[in-house]
Amino acid sequence: MTFDAEKALLPTGMCDGLPPEAAKEAACVERLMTAFAAWGYARVKPPLFEFEDSLLSGSGRTMATHAFRFADPASGRMLALRPDMTLQVARIASTRLKTAPRPLRLGYAGQIVRIKGSQLRPERQFGQVGAELIGVATPDADAEVILMAIESLAGIGVGALSVDLGMPTLVPAFCDDMQIAEAHRHDLRLALDRKDSAAVHALKDRIGADSARVLGAMLTATGPIERTLDALRALDLPEKAALERDRLETVARIVAAGAPDLEITADPVENRGFEYHSGVTFAFFSRAAGAELGRGGRYRTDDANGGEAATGLTLYMDTILTMMPPPPETKRIFLPAGTARDAARTLRTQGWQTISDLDGGGADHPDFTSSERETGTTADKARHMGCSHFWLNGTAVEI
Amino acid sequence: MTFDAEKALLPTGMCDGLPPEAAKEAACVERLMTAFAAWGYARVKPPLFEFEDSLLSGSGRTMATHAFRFADPASGRMLALRPDMTLQVARIASTRLKTAPRPLRLGYAGQIVRIKGSQLRPERQFGQVGAELIGVATPDADAEVILMAIESLAGIGVGALSVDLGMPTLVPAFCDDMQIAEAHRHDLRLALDRKDSAAVHALKDRIGADSARVLGAMLTATGPIERTLDALRALDLPEKAALERDRLETVARIVAAGAPDLEITADPVENRGFEYHSGVTFAFFSRAAGAELGRGGRYRTDDANGGEAATGLTLYMDTILTMMPPPPETKRIFLPAGTARDAARTLRTQGWQTISDLDGGGADHPDFTSSERETGTTADKARHMGCSHFWLNGTAVEI
Incomplete structure (x- = not known):
């Protein structure tokens, strides 16, 4: 291994x-x-690192195993590199922006770092872009963040979008309604997470045959939103579960009205990755990609006063970038030595990328004895520097 | 201290x-x-962290005391958070972009972190913006980065710019010419860094009376560039020192021609902060600020093959931001519940910031029994949300 190859190893x-x-x-x-x-x-x-016991407390505990930690010589305390920015934004909302009018709308973009990549995403540094809507619990609020994400993604050229809605509070509400004991809920959750109808059915002696039937039906009520809502309505859900279903329906209707071309699907028992959400959740996809473009949902901020209703979204820049159409080609022009500074500045204001010849030479250089020779040499240099044009006698000459 | 106050402590x-x-x-x-x-x-x-022994080796050694370090469980090796991006960009140039055509022009922007702030700059996280021009050693190259910085800063509204040029290679070249022993150079450097003419004079028995006189004259040859150049020309410098002076003069002339309104000063013996530079250095100021806006200069990249000629600049975003004119006021409009999505989208494409009412209500809401009442309530809500306008019957109404 050469020294260079070693240095290249990140x-x-x-x-x-x-x-x-x-x-x-x-x-x-x-x-x-x-x-x-x-x-x-x-x-x-928000800053790149914070005190570990502030960044990784409360809802941040789920992130604790993902964060790099190191000692701060200035304070003697442990610091943690942020593995996520959502909690930092919620902290800002409940502290520095505590008295700002609600609803509070915040956006953020920055780099996050995780101690370990996954098989699917081996990267440990990510660009995170997101938005949080804090202090409002209405269905219009849920719909706003979904519609904003859709309009924003379409605006940068990501097409064929779909959103998959979830309602991780539906099953717990149903369990409460049916007074299903905590002891059985864990096994039920595992069966639902595995999408294992047989395992749900097998729980009938512990949770009751009716509950097992309804939960089994919820499990298969996935797909296009109308199909999901029809299936859920057919179940004649008890009181708390019915409220959760109604909420999902209301949000879906507002989203559909705001984005008539959007494909909306739902998976009402989906829970993975949404363990701390308290209402409608969503994940964005593009039929052109397959991979998830971002996700989010309703939650409560942590704070001493009980927190605030909030919803938010995170976009995955790595996946989104693979979906972007190629940028328009830049006009790149080579400027021979001696090109007037004003001409160069004007070209830049007209949208050209200017590449100045820095090798010296020009009219009085021995290499440039005739204008043919100059043109030839300039064109070669321009081509070498990846330019589409070069500047000659006040004109942009295409190569 | 309440829980909130504690969480607010960064x-x-x-x-x-x-x-x-x-x-x-x-x-x-x-x-x-x-x-x-x-x-x-x-x-x-470049990434936020690298292996310590790659990031902080070579020229990076000077940065070693500034970097947070922590163990990487994935490799068992030590990592370092970047205290500067310049060396990362030079690494990229000499590895991944080794075969890209020269001169290679690279720009970068990102966050850097240092273990300790200074009294002047207590911050430990900074936004760094910079550019490197690699593989070309001509005076035109030195001038390009200076002129680009000036044009770019003026373009974002930072006015009354000046640049202070340095030539940290001038004194070492003179010492070589005069065969001043290494043993004396350290004391000479200290005297020059302290701008201490008496101490330079006092070295005359060790370095020779002529050398002491010339170095003392260099020390006072600061100020407007013409004054500096006149003073240096009057010194009848020996061969190597004369080449350094000529280089400074050539770069200054190209810069002056490219930016006739720019105030150019020089301090030909300035060395502090430029210990590893190998040619013309520069620092940007604004008469409106006093503080330094950025700096840079000529250096050589490290690599196994002897490196490449390079020059580059770093801008200090914190200082620059204090100089920026206030941004134009955003037109911010409150949209009552029920505002058509298309109207909202059109307003956004016209440059409005739209703030939707998410509290429900609208024409059929019991609070809104007359249009007067609706207007009053909407105006109050709009004001509360910091809007300059609200939307009523298809029109933007100013508050």
Whole structure:
């Protein structure tokens, strides 16, 4: 291994963003943040690390195993690199922006770091872009973040979008209604998470035959939203579960009205990744990709006063970037030595990328004895530098 | 201390970027990166951390005491959070972009973290924006990065700019010419760094009376560039030192021609912060601020093959942000419940920030029994949400 090859080795899951991808990513992030700002979501910028016992407490505990930790010589306390920004934004809402008018709309974009990648996503550093809507619990609020994400993704050129709605509170509400003992709920959850109808049916002696039948029916009530809602309505759900179903239906109707072309599906018993959510959840997909583009849902912020109703979304920039159409080609022009500064500046304001010749030379250079020779040499240099044009006698000449 | 107050406590030197500053910072960074791109500087995005022995080796050793370090469970090796991005960009140039055509122009923007703030800058997390020009050693290259920085800063509204040029290689070249022993150079350096003419004079028995006289004259040859160049020319410098002076003069002349309104000063013996530079250095100021806006200079990249000639610049976003004119006021409009989605979307595409009412209500809400009542309530809500307008019967009504 040469010294260079060794230097090129980055830790697992870390990478160098190179041209043109790094610029494409940054442009895409800024366009999403601009779209969020147009919906009133004001940007916040939480720090890269915080005290471990603040960042990883409360709802942050689920993130504790994902965070790099290290000692702070300044305070003697342990610090943690943020594995997620959602909780930082909720912290800002409940502390520094405690007295800002509600509903509070916040957007954010930044880098997060996790101690371990997954098989599916070996990366350990991610670009996270998201938005949180804090202090309002209405179905219109759930719908707003979904519609904003859809409009924003479509705006940057990600097409064929779909959203999959979830209601992780439906099964717990049903269990409460039916007074299913805590002791049975864990096994029920496992069976539902595995989408295992037989295992749900097998629980009938513990949770009652009726409950097992209804839960088995919920398990298969997935797919297009109308099919899900028809199936749930057919179940004649008890009181608390019916309220959860109604909420899902109301949010789905507002979203459908706001985005008539959007494909809406639902999986009313889906729970994985949504363990701490308290209402409608959602995941975005594109038929062109297959992979998830982002997700989010309703939750409560933690704080001493009981917290606030909130909903929010996170977009996965790595997946979204693979979906983006290629950027328009940049006009790139080579400027021979001696090109007037004003001409160069004007070209830049007209949208050209200017590449100045820095090797010296020009009219008085021995290499350039005739204009043919100059043109030839300039064209070669321009081509070498990846330019589409070069500048000659006040004109952009195409190569 | 309440729980909330405790949660609000961030580690020393870390802070939450709040609205509207966080958005202003991001916009400013992107405008600078767009300006750099127009000069052909392609964006790269190095990772937040690397292996300690790669990030902090070679020229990175000077940064070693500034970096947070922690163990990587994946490799068992030590990692370091980047205290600076310049060396990462030089690494990318000499590894992943080794075969890209030269000169190689790269730009970057990102967050850096240092273990300890200074008295002047207590922050430990900074936004760094910079550009590197690699593989070319001409005076035109030195001038390009200076002129690009000036044009880019002026483009985002930072006015009254000045640049202070340095030539940290001038004194070492003179010492070589005069065969001043290494043993004396350290004391000479200290005297020059302290701008202590008497101490330079006092070295005359060790370095020779002529050398002491010339170095003393260099020490006072600071100020407007013409004054510096006149003073240096009057010194009749020996061969190597004369080449360094000529280089400084050539770069200054190209910069002055490219930016006739720019105030150019020079301090030919300045060395502090430029210990590893190998040619013309520069620091940007604004007469409106006093504080330094950024700096850079010529250096050599490290690599197994002897490295490459390079020059680069770093801008200090915290100082630059304090100089920025306030952003234009955003038109922010409150949309009562029931506002058509298409109307809302159209307003957003017209540059409005739309704030939807999520509290329900609307024409059929018992609170809104007459249009007067609706207007009054809507106006109150709009004001509460910081809006300048609200939407009524298809029109934007100013509050």
